[in-house]
Amino acid sequence: MQQLDFAIIDAHIHQWNPYTTPHAAALAVKLLGKHPYLLDKMVRMVNADDLIETVGLTNHVTAPYLPENYVQDIGHYQVEQVVHVEAGWHKNKGKGVIDETHFIESLPFNVETVKLGGIVATADPRDSNFKKILQLHKKASPRFKGIRKMAAVHEDKEIRAWADEPHLYCNKKFLKGFEAIAQNNLTFDAWVYSTQLSDVIALAKQFPETSIVLDHFGTPAGLFGHVGALTGLTKVARENILVRWQEDIAELASCPNVYTKMSGLFMPVLGHQFHKQNRLASKQEVYDLAFPLISHVLQHFGSYRVMFASNFPMDKVSTSLVNIIDAFSDAVVACDASALERIFHHNAKQFYRL
Incomplete structure (x- = not known):
């Protein structure tokens, strides 16, 4: 475990409150929020299996x-500032997405919790009002840094799709609207499954x-295990997923305008079963599973275009945030002893202009 003698920048957290916002689970918690067992049953009944698996x-x-929940999760680590990344605001059509930016600005980010450094909001470049929506985000928060529009759609139809078409980043209307991101000097967070990395490569070029x-x-x-219908079902299948990912990551890294976040490696959709075993992965398990991915990314992206991010609370289902920081920092040092502060602080600060 590394003794970090600096405060971390966490480049990717999510904040939400289904009790007070138009969150996807708002109705369920309003009806059954005081009855956790029944609430769980209701959510499982009304949501598709692919979402539950994710x-x-x-x-x-x-x-x-x-903010107070995040502070509990960070343990003994010091955090200089965080970046909130859009979290599927339920009123996600048109100008409704601006409300999430207002909501994040209203939260108690302060000296007693943690500093909010940036907001990555959402908007659809295909929307005819896209340019206006960008301006409204900017008006809603001085911390507005960029846009994320999720495009994750897997070839396996039983894996959760997070976009309405499989190659969103290649859509002509999307690309036309995307010009406004460049014109406004904003960043773009791309989220895809590894089977779609070629779309990110094309967008970056x-x-x-x-x-x-x-x-x-x-x-x-x-x-790391079977998900969806047949994905990762056998050892050979998992090896093929790894090889394809390695090749596409290496090609993507050749685009100098692309960074990547060392995050989200313990979401159940990767095939982890810790939540089904009713336990959390230990620090050593986190290290052993993540190291091959981290070392490959650092080999190709180098230490100036990789940034730490927790993705909390999404990875909380598999392990603790302290275990993740402990293990990821060890993995970074094992690859490049001089890279720790760049990856856990400097790179996010530079990328998002914090």
């Missing part, structure tokens, strides 16, 4: 996650002046 446990959808960050190393679904 989040692992329903309380990660139904429980609030606010078409907009070489736009700073793009690949969330969660590109989420190789099924790498």
Whole structure:
């Protein structure tokens, strides 16, 4: 375990409160919020299996996650500032997405909790009002830094799709609207499954002046176990997922405008079963599973285009945030002893202009 003698910048957290906002689980918690067992049953009944498989446990959808919750999770580590990344605001059509930015600005980020350094909001470049929506986000918060529009759609139809088409980043209307991101000097968070990394490569090459960050190393679904219908079902299948991911990550890294987030490696969609075993992965288990991915990314992206991010609370279902920081920092030092402060602080500060 590394003794970090500096405060971390966490480049990717989520904040929500289904009790007070138009969250997807708002109706369920209003009806059954005081009855956790029944609430769990209701959420499982009304949501598709692919969503449950992605989040692992329903309380990660139904429980609030606010600055004080994050402070509890960070343990003894010092955090200089965090970046909130859009979290599927339920009124996500048109200008309704602005309300999430207002909500994040209203939360108690302060000296007693943690400093909010940036907001990555959402908007759809295909929307005819896209340019206006960007301006409204900017008006809503001086911390507005960029946009994330999720495009994760897997070839396995039983793995949760987070977009309405499989190659959103190649859509002509999307690309036309994307020009406004470059014109406004904003960043773009790209989230895809590893089977779609070629779409991110094409986007990065078409907009070489736009700073793009690949969330969660590109989420190789099924790498650690069976998910969906057949993904990761056998050892050979998992090896093939890894090889394809390695090749595409290496190609993506050749685009100098692309960074990546060392995050999201313990979401259940990767095939982890810890939540089903009713336990959390130990620090050593986190290290052993994550090290091959971290070392490969650092080999190709180098230490100046990789940034630490927790993705909490989404990975909380598999392990603790302290275990993640302990293990990831050890993995970084094992690859490059001089890279620790860049990856856990400097790179996010530079990328998001914090």
